[in-house]
Amino acid sequence: MLKNRSVVGKSSTIASVPLCKQQGTTHAIGVILQKYWLLYALFAPTLALIIVFNFLPNLMTVPLVFKKYYLLRGIWDSPWVGLANLEALFTSPDFGIVLRNTIVISVYRLVFGFFPPIILAILTHDLLSHRIKRITQSVTYLPHFLSWPIVYGIVLALINPANGVIITFLRNMGFTPENLLVSETFFRPLLIITAIWKEVGWGAIIYLAALAGIEPELYEAATVDGAEWYHRIFYITLPGIKPVVTLLLTLSLAGILSAGFEQVYLFYSPLTYSVGDIIDTWVYRRGLLSADFGLATAVGFFKSVIGFLLIITANKLAKRYAGQGIW
Amino acid sequence: MNSVMDLTRVRSRKIPISRSEKLYQLAAHVIVISVALVCLLPCLYVVSISITPYAALSLEGGYALIPKHVSLEAYRTVLASGEIVNGFLVSVLRVLVGTSLHLAVCSAAGYALSKRYLPGSGLFIKLVLFTFLFVPGLIPYYLVVRSAGLLNTFWAYVIPSAAGAWSIFVFRQFFMELPPDLEEAARLDGATELDILVRVILPLSGPVYAALGLFNAVGHWNDYMTAVIYVPNPDLQPIANVLQKVLTQQSRVMASPDLQLDPSKLSISAWEQIPSLGIQMTVVVVSLIPILLVYPVLQKHFVKGMLTGAIKG
Numbered sequence: 251m252l253k254n255r256s257v258v259g260k261s262s263t264i265a266s267v268p269l270c271k272q273q274g275t276t277h278a279i280g281v282i283l284q285k286y287w288l289l290y291a292l293f294a295p296t297l298a299l300i301i302v303f304n305f306l307p308n309l310m311t312v313p314l315v316f317k318k319y320y321l322l323r324g325i326w327d328s329p330w331v332g333l334a335n336l337e338a339l340f341t342s343p344d345f346g347i348v349l350r351n352t353i354v355i356s357v358y359r360l361v362f363g364f365f366p367p368i369i370l371a372i373l374t375h376d377l378l379s380h381r382i383k384r385i386t387q388s389v390t391y392l393p394h395f396l397s398w399p400i401v402y403g404i405v406l407a408l409i410n411p412a413n414g415v416i417i418t419f420l421r422n423m424g425f426t427p428e429n430l431l432v433s434e435t436f437f438r439p440l441l442i443i444t445a446i447w448k449e450v451g452w453g454a455i456i457y458l459a460a461l462a463g464i465e466p467e468l469y470e471a472a473t474v475d476g477a478e479w480y481h482r483i484f485y486i487t488l489p490g491i492k493p494v495v496t497l498l499l500t501l502s503l504a505g506i507l508s509a510g511f512e513q514v515y516l517f518y519s520p521l522t523y524s525v526g527d528i529i530d531t532w533v534y535r536r537g538l539l540s541a542d543f544g545l546a547t548a549v550g551f552f553k554s555v556i557g558f559l560l561i562i563t564a565n566k567l568a569k570r571y572a573g574q575g576i577w
Numbered sequence: 578m579n580s581v582m583d584l585t586r587v588r589s590r591k592i593p594i595s596r597s598e599k600l601y602q603l604a605a606h607v608i609v610i611s612v613a614l615v616c617l618l619p620c621l622y623v624v625s626i627s628i629t630p631y632a633a634l635s636l637e638g639g640y641a642l643i644p645k646h647v648s649l650e651a652y653r654t655v656l657a658s659g660e661i662v663n664g665f666l667v668s669v670l671r672v673l674v675g676t677s678l679h680l681a682v683c684s685a686a687g688y689a690l691s692k693r694y695l696p697g698s699g700l701f702i703k704l705v706l707f708t709f710l711f712v713p714g715l716i717p718y719y720l721v722v723r724s725a726g727l728l729n730t731f732w733a734y735v736i737p738s739a740a741g742a743w744s745i746f747v748f749r750q751f752f753m754e755l756p757p758d759l760e761e762a763a764r765l766d767g768a769t770e771l772d773i774l775v776r777v778i779l780p781l782s783g784p785v786y787a788a789l790g791l792f793n794a795v796g797h798w799n800d801y802m803t804a805v806i807y808v809p810n811p812d813l814q815p816i817a818n819v820l821q822k823v824l825t826q827q828s829r830v831m832a833s834p835d836l837q838l839d840p841s842k843l844s845i846s847a848w849e850q851i852p853s854l855g856i857q858m859t860v861v862v863v864s865l866i867p868i869l870l871v872y873p874v875l876q877k878h879f880v881k882g883m884l885t886g887a888i889k890g
Contacts, residue, residue, distance in 0.1 A: 282696050289688070289689040289692055289770075292685035292688055293685070293686050293689035293701055295686070295739070296682055296745065297701070299739055303718070303737045303740075304707070304713060307717035310721065311713065311714055311717050374609055377609060378602055382606065390613055397801065397820075399824060399864070400861055402825075403623065403857060403861035406854070406857060407626055407640075407854065407858055408622075410854065412854075413640065479597065479598055479601040512801070515805070516801075516821065530715070534715060534806065537716045538715070546715070546716050547716040547717060550715055550717075551714060558710060
């Protein structure tokens with residue numbers, strides 16, 4: 251705390267000039283509190299919320315993983331069971347399926363969802379008509395602000411087996427489509443397509459901002475030198491957004507065990523558990539609906555540990571390849 | 578396409594435009610406009626389903642993007658439903674209380690953290706960053722919410738989400754960028770810390786409150802997982818959850834035991850037990866309207882808001 255004194259001197263505000271030096275520590279704390287009580291009071295609610303809703307549950311994870319938790323006995327009086335929960339986790343037949351589904355869905359999201367916003371941003375950036383640029387941007391952002399239930403409603407309107415417009419169209423073309431809402435083959439594509447639909451315009455914003463930072467002179471000079479549009483894209487546009495692309499790509503690694511709880515919970519059903527049940531939905535059902543707290547916490551713990559390692563790795567990679575990380 | 582050609586001509590005064598360049602412009606316009614249509618048309622289709630009278634369905638053999646007959650019957654049915662009106666009110670209340678609380682807590686923390694001279698501010702910033710890195714698992718979090726007595730109460734919507742690292746950092750960034758001279762001038766005039774905050778800083782902070790407030794309000798309006806996990810009370814269901822229930826009644830039909838054995842048994846008649854598509858889409862539209870109302874304002878703010886968040890590093 252005391253080393254902040256040097257910062258105090260630099261900040262050149264009158265009230266922050268240290269009033270007393272070389273005093274007893276208790277006295278110093280008193281002075282600090284007296285001088286900064288307002289700022290501490292302003293931070294206090296956040297501190298309390300962080301302690302209760304972040305530190306406490308993080309601390310509780312350990313006893314929950316190694317105890318057999320009984321809701322009525324509480325966390326102190328529930329018996330320790332050693333590694334039983336973790337053993338149950340790794341021998342559970344569900345765990346492999348759930349882990350695989352989570353990773354497969356995340357990887358699909360990344361492979362199919364990462365590039366559409368980049369392409370949309372480049373094309374939008376190159377549009378000569380500013381009016382069309384503005385209008386299309388406004389329209390493509392919109393789905394980001396719709397809730398997943400609304401998106402699911404739109405999906406129902408399009409592909410419900412009775413009178414969804416796409417189903418009706420396919421039927422009129424002479425096909426007999428299956429019920430796509432509960433189809434195992436179509437479940438993952440449905441997740442990915444709707445997620446792309448929802449986020450493509452929003453995802454393009456950050457690239458458009460990066461593109462706006464490229465010197466227009468570069469484009470003009472290139473055009474004068476006879477560069478075609480594909481030359482411009484490959485030699486100016488893509489190099490211009492490469493840092494942002496690298497940063498976002500490495501960071502997306504961190505989310506590989508989060509495959510979209512809100513969306514999956516809404517879209518899946520017992521008929522599609524085999525391809526759609528992910529870690530989060532499984533923890534929710536197993537832990538809260540079946541009250542198997544130990545096992546569900548163990549899975550959640552597994553996810554947190556891997557997630558933590560991934561975000562550290564992602565940050566390192568981002569620093570190495572994109573020149574900046576999240577911290 | 579007219580405006581494209583105009584601009585092409587404007588440009589051609591300087592540099593002749595090659596054939597491939599024109600083709601590229603054409604292709605880019607076609608693709609971008611198609612993406613925009615793909616984003617927009619399903620939403621319009623939902624609206625048109627909601628105003629198509631049920632009786633006209635069998636006559637016309639399905640729903641059309643532009644319905645021939647219009648009826649607000651579905652809206653009357655939906656608005657007469659106590660559950661939906663209640664859901665709407667719960668959501669409105671949640672947005673008002675939740676957003677105010679979130680802004681109050683996060684702006685206060687952001688202001689405190691913007692003062693680098695505050696002893697301990699480095700530690701506080703690390704604490705806030707910690708919440709980014711260590712996200713607690715669902716079960717321990719649930720047990721904490723439960724022992725805090727929030728389970729199945731309205732407060733479960735607004736208290737646990739009151740402090741948010743992202744908002745705190747955006748506020749901090751904003752306060753740090755305010756010119757320090759203002760504060761010093763006020764201090765020379767004998768203003769106390771509290772005077773400075775209330776009379777100097779707050780009046781300047783409208784835009785950042787508006788931007789973060791809108792984001793948070795939309796988040797509260799759209800969130801449905803909180804109610805699923807922490808608030809089963811049927812009287813406290815927000816509109817998003819009422820919508821979810823109205824939409825997923827078909828999964829309950831499909832989850833019935835004989836269908837589990839043989840999914841092909843799901844006949845069209847099974848669908849008749851479900852609220853009609855018209856009713857479902859009407860609920861979609863009703864829960865969509867508030868978002869559309871704030872969208873123009875939102876749009877003005879969000880690019881800036883998102884970029885501040887991205888840069889804050």
